[in-house]
Amino acid sequence: xxxxxxxxxxxxGTILSVDGRVDFQRRITAVGVxxxxxxxxxxxxxxxxxxxxxxxxxxxxxxxxxxxxAVEVTEND
Amino acid sequence: MTxxxxxxxxxxxxxxxSTFYNALTGSHQHVGNWPGKTVEKNTGIFKCKDxxxxxxxxxxxxxxxxxxxEEIVTREYIAGGEADLVCILADASQLERSLFMLExxxxxxxxxxxxxxxxxVAESSGKxxxxxxxxxxxxxxxxxxxxxxxxxxxxxxxLLERRDMKNWILDSNSLSEMYKSEFGEIYDNVLNTLPRxxxxxxxxxxxxxxxxxxxxxxxxxxxxxxxxxxxASIKKDIEKINNGASHTGNCxxxxxxxxxxxxxxxxxxxxxxxxxxxxxxxxxxxxxxxxLAAGIILLGLMVSMVFAAPLMYxxxxxxxxxxxxxKWLLDIGTAPMLVSLLCDGIWTAFSFTVMMxxxxxxTTFVFxxxxxxxxxxxxxxxxxxxxxxxxxxxxxxxxxxxSFGCNIAGATGARVLDTWGQRMxxxxxxxxxxxxxxxxxxxxxxxVFFGPWAAVVVFLLFAVSxxxxxxxxxxxxxxxxxxxxxxxxxMELPPYHKARWxxxxxxxxxxxxxxxxxxxxxxxxxxxxMWVLSYTSDGNLSGSILYRIGSVIEPVTMWFGLRWQTFIAxxxxxxxxxxxxxxxxxxxxxxxxxxxVAMQKVVTVDxxxxxxxxxxxxxxxxxxxxxxxxxxxxxxxxxxxATAHETHSLKWTLLVAGYYIxxxxxxxxxAYHIGCLIF
Ligand SMILES: Nc1nc2c(ncn2[C@@H]2O[C@H](COP(=O)(O)OP(=O)(O)OP(=O)(O)O)[C@@H](O)[C@H]2O)c(=O)[nH]1
Ligand SMILES: [Mg+2]
Numbered sequence: 001x002x003x004x005x006x007x008x009x010x011x012x013g014t015i016l017s018v019d020g021r022v023d024f025q026r027r028i029t030a031v032g033v034x035x036x037x038x039x040x041x042x043x044x045x046x047x048x049x050x051x052x053x054x055x056x057x058x059x060x061x062x063x064x065x066x067x068x069x070a071v072e073v074t075e076n077d
Numbered sequence: 078m079t080x081x082x083x084x085x086x087x088x089x090x091x092x093x094x095s096t097f098y099n100a101l102t103g104s105h106q107h108v109g110n111w112p113g114k115t116v117e118k119n120t121g122i123f124k125c126k127d128x129x130x131x132x133x134x135x136x137x138x139x140x141x142x143x144x145x146x147e148e149i150v151t152r153e154y155i156a157g158g159e160a161d162l163v164c165i166l167a168d169a170s171q172l173e174r175s176l177f178m179l180e181x182x183x184x185x186x187x188x189x190x191x192x193x194x195x196x197x198v199a200e201s202s203g204k205x206x207x208x209x210x211x212x213x214x215x216x217x218x219x220x221x222x223x224x225x226x227x228x229x230x231x232x233x234x235x236l237l238e239r240r241d242m243k244n245w246i247l248d249s250n251s252l253s254e255m256y257k258s259e260f261g262e263i264y265d266n267v268l269n270t271l272p273r274x275x276x277x278x279x280x281x282x283x284x285x286x287x288x289x290x291x292x293x294x295x296x297x298x299x300x301x302x303x304x305x306x307x308x309a310s311i312k313k314d315i316e317k318i319n320n321g322a323s324h325t326g327n328c329x330x331x332x333x334x335x336x337x338x339x340x341x342x343x344x345x346x347x348x349x350x351x352x353x354x355x356x357x358x359x360x361x362x363x364x365x366x367x368x369l370a371a372g373i374i375l376l377g378l379m380v381s382m383v384f385a386a387p388l389m390y391x392x393x394x395x396x397x398x399x400x401x402x403x404k405w406l407l408d409i410g411t412a413p414m415l416v417s418l419l420c421d422g423i424w425t426a427f428s429f430t431v432m433m434x435x436x437x438x439x440t441t442f443v444f445x446x447x448x449x450x451x452x453x454x455x456x457x458x459x460x461x462x463x464x465x466x467x468x469x470x471x472x473x474x475x476x477x478x479x480s481f482g483c484n485i486a487g488a489t490g491a492r493v494l495d496t497w498g499q500r501m502x503x504x505x506x507x508x509x510x511x512x513x514x515x516x517x518x519x520x521x522x523x524x525v526f527f528g529p530w531a532a533v534v535v536f537l538l539f540a541v542s543x544x545x546x547x548x549x550x551x552x553x554x555x556x557x558x559x560x561x562x563x564x565x566x567x568m569e570l571p572p573y574h575k576a577r578w579x580x581x582x583x584x585x586x587x588x589x590x591x592x593x594x595x596x597x598x599x600x601x602x603x604x605x606x607m608w609v610l611s612y613t614s615d616g617n618l619s620g621s622i623l624y625r626i627g628s629v630i631e632p633v634t635m636w637f638g639l640r641w642q643t644f645i646a647x648x649x650x651x652x653x654x655x656x657x658x659x660x661x662x663x664x665x666x667x668x669x670x671x672x673x674v675a676m677q678k679v680v681t682v683d684x685x686x687x688x689x690x691x692x693x694x695x696x697x698x699x700x701x702x703x704x705x706x707x708x709x710x711x712x713x714x715x716x717x718x719a720t721a722h723e724t725h726s727l728k729w730t731l732l733v734a735g736y737y738i739x740x741x742x743x744x745x746x747x748a749y750h751i752g753c754l755i756f
Contacts, residue, residue, distance in 0.1 A: 017323065018323040022290075024565075026140070027144055049565075056172075056173050058569065060568045061565070
């Protein structure tokens with residue numbers, strides 16, 4: 001298990017859980033980041049928001065907020 | 078028989094609601110390719126087959142949760158029973174995400190239709206949507222749609238003629254089944270405690286989901302409906318749920334996924350790739366991204382000045398008309414004082430406002446273009462870190478960028494921010510950004526006095542701006558940005574679109590006209606006051622009230638390094654930054670003040686002569702003091718009125734303005750006294 005901000009560019013995986021403040025949970029859920037959904041990290045550079053593709057949407061999420069999102073990385077690619 | 082019916086447009090940000098609204102009603106609401114442009118609901122009417130319809134364009138929200146003002150506006154409107162029909166727009170090219178709004182709507186008993194908008198984009202990526210199947214599983218009419226194409230509107234109008242609208246209630250059964258299996262006993266308990274038929278338009282499953290999401294508005298509503306005791310028992314059950322929002326979201330998306338796998342197929346075997354496009358790879362890259370953005374912005378600002386030129390020219394020749402007109406008026410026997418009021422005061426105000434509006438047009442057009450194609454969201458991404466240092470996030474970059482062209486347009490650019498606090502903070506910090514006209518004046522004065530060293534002055538101004546920005550963030554940041562306003566960036570980077578030139582031009586013109594209407598009153602009042610102060614029957618300034626006031630205050634203004642003339646110029650710059658040049662030209666030449674406020678743009682107050690009269694009258698430290706006072710002064714009155722309009726807070730706008738004024742004069746004093754040591 002990893003946090004979303006630790007996933008390297010180009011890797012993909014599945015969201016396990018979303019923690020953090022309630023309003024963050026609501027906002028991030030509404031854009032499609034929910035447990036069970038598949039994602040791939042498109043860009044993950046220090047000091048920049050994490051760019052991920054999820055539910056056919058390209059999404060930028062604040063780095064520190066990404067630490068609230070637990071994920072499972074698919075190893076074989 | 079005629080009937081009136083009210084239609085509400087509901088959908089996630091960037092799903093095309095305003096495009097649809099504009100096409101229906103012929104209005105010009107802001108449209109652009111990045112999320113969150115509409116912040117207030119707008120209402121318009123249209124006619125079709127003798128019937129009149131009222132439509133409401135709602136702010137785009139990702140869900141019906143009560144997270145932000147926009148979401149509360151939206152939800153109250155939908156539930157208030159005002160709308161007879163809700164049109165839910167979903168972006169067909171990103172169905173999986175955009176249907177979330179539909180799911181959050183399920184359980185609200187208001188007639189609805191689903192418009193699958195941007196069908197053109199979806200089809201070009203190879204998506205095939207089985208509309209009848211969707212209709213069947215939702216229980217409401219579904220319309221494939223392209224809001225940008227009139228061809229599709231016939232089917233929509235036909236739909237409005239149908240008589241069975243009352244039955245178009247979105248089927249929420251399969252979603253409640255999902256909740257039931259996800260939450261089990263808790264779900265059953267809560268539902269047994271709630272009134273059997275739900276509350277108002279809300280079904281119990283909807284209320285349950287909102288309670289699980291810790292939605293305060295829903296809690297309050299439930300408490301009033303069931304009484305305190307029963308609510309306490311509901312609350313006890315709900316508290317057993319951890320991360321409720323994430324669980325209910327999960328149910329909603331599960332439902333969407335099932336539905337999509339049944340009704341949507343993709344002929345394009347590759348499907349959508351997770352790779353970035355070629356341009357995006359550069360646009361969001363760590364090194365190149367910022368440089369690319371800076372280059373494009375710079376180019377954009379240059380182009381916007383070109384677009385502003387025709388109107389600017391018009392504004393600059395208007396004052397020329399004042400001479401012949403005033404001669405004619407005098408000839409037919411009008412009182413000279415009245416002629417002067419009309420030609421020097423009111424006419425000047427008019428031409429002045431026209432010129433300033435040209436900047437509004439140029440910058441909204443160019444930045445509107447960057448927005449429409451979808452590049453603005455990329456700029457926000459690369460500058461997120463910079464904005465975070467000010468307590469804001471990437472989306473706040475917009476007002477700052479636009480302000481380099483025009484602070485008025487910058488204030489409007491803050492609309493994409495989520496909360497009042499963020500908007501207020503971003504706008505008040507963006508006031509320090511020098512607009513196009515500020516550079517004009519600073520450039521002239523600095524080069525007259527400092528020659529090649531002007532570059533150093535400009536560098537100093539920039540450096541002090543950064544400090545100023547930090548001070549503003551410190552003083553007002555805490556006030557405006559409460560803990561809940563300090564949210565991190567969550568932003569969709571929309572796919573690139575083609576620009577639609579026609580609507581771009583129309584909407585930039587619309588913004589310009591509304592800025593003009595707002596400003597003309599204020600500018601006229603201020604100029605008439607100035608006219609009264611500077612009026613003399615012989616046109617010789619030294620007989621005027623202004624001159625007398627000037628000589629009285631000079632001993633005080635000199636503490637700050639400002640001669641009375643530069644002090645008046647500094648005051649005038651609050652009206653409009655270019656105004657300062659006109660005043661300088663006028664007061665140092667001892668001719669009529671107001672007339673020259675307008676005349677300066679006639680390329681006229683030719684810089685050489687201003688330069689000469691200036692360098693004869695001011696010392697270097699005095700010039701430096703003026704540059705600082707002028708540069709850091711609040712932006713023009715029009716920016717102020719735009720800010721008050723955007724933030725609905727005259728009080729805070731005035732306080733921020735007061736802060737800018739005071740800081741500018743203090744900085745002038747510092748610059749003057751340091752200058753005195755150097756020169
Ligand atoms: N290709 C295509 N583009 C569309 C269509 N409808 C809207 N657009 C474009 O999609 C973008 C978003 O449209 P808007 O009307 O501003 O969206 P909105 O739903 O009002 O967005 P917010 O006010 O931010 O919630 C704009 O760039 C439109 O030009 C469509 O049917 N096809
Ligand atoms: Mg809109």
